[in-house]
Amino acid sequence: MKQFQPLAPSSTRRPPLRPRQSSDAGTKKFRPLVARSSTPPRPPGARVGAVAAVTSRFLTGGAVARAKYRAPVLARAPAPAPAAPPSPETQEPDAPPPATTPATAAATTTAPPVTTPVVVMHNACVERHLVPAGHQERPERTASARRVAQNVVRRRPAAVGGAWAAGASVSGGDVTEAILRAHSARYYASLEAATARATSPDARVELTPAGDTMGCGDSLLAARAAVAISIEAVRAARRVPCAACLVRPPGHHVARDGKTAVAPSQGFCLLNSVAVAALEASANGFAKVAVVDFDVHHGNGTEDILSGDDRFFFASVHAFGGGTYPGTGGARTKSAANVLNVPLPPPIKKSGFRRAVEKIARRVKAFGPDLLLLSAGFDGHRDDLADLGRLDEEDYGRCTKILLASCGCPCVSILEGGYGRDCEGDDGVAREPGAGLAAAIDDQRLRSFDACLEAHLDACADHFHGAGATPPTPPEPASPLAVVRRLSEELEEE
Numbered sequence: 001m002k003q004f005q006p007l008a009p010s011s012t013r014r015p016p017l018r019p020r021q022s023s024d025a026g027t028k029k030f031r032p033l034v035a036r037s038s039t040p041p042r043p044p045g046a047r048v049g050a051v052a053a054v055t056s057r058f059l060t061g062g063a064v065a066r067a068k069y070r071a072p073v074l075a076r077a078p079a080p081a082p083a084a085p086p087s088p089e090t091q092e093p094d095a096p097p098p099a100t101t102p103a104t105a106a107a108t109t110t111a112p113p114v115t116t117p118v119v120v121m122h123n124a125c126v127e128r129h130l131v132p133a134g135h136q137e138r139p140e141r142t143a144s145a146r147r148v149a150q151n152v153v154r155r156r157p158a159a160v161g162g163a164w165a166a167g168a169s170v171s172g173g174d175v176t177e178a179i180l181r182a183h184s185a186r187y188y189a190s191l192e193a194a195t196a197r198a199t200s201p202d203a204r205v206e207l208t209p210a211g212d213t214m215g216c217g218d219s220l221l222a223a224r225a226a227v228a229i230s231i232e233a234v235r236a237a238r239r240v241p242c243a244a245c246l247v248r249p250p251g252h253h254v255a256r257d258g259k260t261a262v263a264p265s266q267g268f269c270l271l272n273s274v275a276v277a278a279l280e281a282s283a284n285g286f287a288k289v290a291v292v293d294f295d296v297h298h299g300n301g302t303e304d305i306l307s308g309d310d311r312f313f314f315a316s317v318h319a320f321g322g323g324t325y326p327g328t329g330g331a332r333t334k335s336a337a338n339v340l341n342v343p344l345p346p347p348i349k350k351s352g353f354r355r356a357v358e359k360i361a362r363r364v365k366a367f368g369p370d371l372l373l374l375s376a377g378f379d380g381h382r383d384d385l386a387d388l389g390r391l392d393e394e395d396y397g398r399c400t401k402i403l404l405a406s407c408g409c410p411c412v413s414i415l416e417g418g419y420g421r422d423c424e425g426d427d428g429v430a431r432e433p434g435a436g437l438a439a440a441i442d443d444q445r446l447r448s449f450d451a452c453l454e455a456h457l458d459a460c461a462d463h464f465h466g467a468g469a470t471p472p473t474p475p476e477p478a479s480p481l482a483v484v485r486r487l488s489e490e491l492e493e494e
């Protein structure tokens with residue numbers, strides 16, 4: 001996932017796709033972008049204490065309730081928070097994104113209990129992490145994922161529900177506390193300082209010294225939202241058998257102090273949500289937590305944080321060799337006893353991937369976890385920009401089933417990579433959350449990612465609720481806008 005290539009600003013033609021062989025992302029240095037926004041500079045702390053009205057709708061077993069609460073916008077220095085409600089708020093599947101401002105602090109409403117065994121969790125706040133135009137780790141990913149999940153909720157309402165305003169405690173001290181179990185205070189302060197350099201919430205800034213992890217003034221907010229959603233899922237795990245967290249930016253490459261010693265960069269990652277979730281699970285009484293990372297890249301940051309701690313078992317199946325990012329997790333590298341790395345030569349093939357997953361599943365079964373966390377990355381798909389795998393959505397569905405069958409415990413799935421076909425046709429301006437975002441994802445570029453996520457969610461639903469449900473929804477017809485876009489791109493390419 002780590003080979004972001006910024007577009008040449010003057011180019012009016014789409015450049016050809018990158019070479020098939022992955023290169024070392026650490027050799028790429030990105031030019032800091034000049035802020036494109038016309039938003040006036042925001043004085044430090046200007047958002048502290050601001051209040052935004054947020055509407056939330058709950059859907060439980062067909063009963064819809066509506067509630068309103070007022071949520072303070074995130075303060076730069078998080079204040080101690082009231083206890084977050086353990087139950088995710090659910091919302092009508094086809095409702096618009098609940099907030100372009102972050103949902104923060106505890107809701108004053110009482111959410112009804114979730115009645116579906118699988119809950120998809122999202123908050124539009126994660127799309128506030130803006131990246132340079134043409135960057136593959138873009139807000140459209142989770143916006144598209146949400147749309148996919150909403151379709152699954154509609155198709156299998158008894159099995160899958162949605163919590164579209166999850167992670168409500170994003171500004172809370174409990175989230176900071178959870179983050180600081182996994183990351184050093186020094187590293188967290190470096191993120192605060194980096195995002196504070198942005199002249200406005202959407203101004204692009206380089207967030208890490210290594211250069212491939214760009215963001216904006218709201219990037220830490222979005223990363224905190226990803227963490228908040230993930231730990232909310234863990235806290236709800238005794239009531240909700242399976243939660244799928246649609247979050248970004250990804251986290252599995254970031255170690256306790258940021259970049260790992262060997263990796264060239266942080267690979268778009270700011271906070272390691274899955275590692276924070278594992279430590280949160282332990283703090284919440286889960287004695288044995290298995291973390292399985294099936295993103296096509298090695299979960300080096302997660303290994304760094306969990307290695308040698310026998311409360312956890314960590315396994316990763318990933319591409320290794322030929323300069324593949326991050327260049328760790330190889331067969332010759334000795335790992336701690338609680339770590340299993342299964343490196344595969346790129347491109348990863350279906351049979352090798354399946355054998356690796358089965359090997360990991362045997363170790364998970366032997367470990368006997370009481371909570372399974374999945375670092376769910378779909379960038380091993382044959383059509384993905386990462387270009388490190390020859391897998392398809394069936395492989396990800398099967399992988400999910402094998403891993404879930406290896407243990408009889410709840411599962412929290414946390415999104416990592418998966419980028420789709422290409423993102424080079426964007427119009428040169430990174431998207432803002434909202435209506436423009438919806439239009440931007442309507443062009444099928446994320447189709448392989450969407451298909452993998454749908455297969456993953458269906459596998460979760462099959463495991464926790466049973467198969468034999470309604471047949472898959474036929475793909476939605478492309479909108480007129482998408483057709484026009486695609487035709488104009490094809491003409492441009494000729």
Ligand SMILES: [Zn+2]
Binds near residue numbers: 297379
């Ligand atoms: Zn990846």
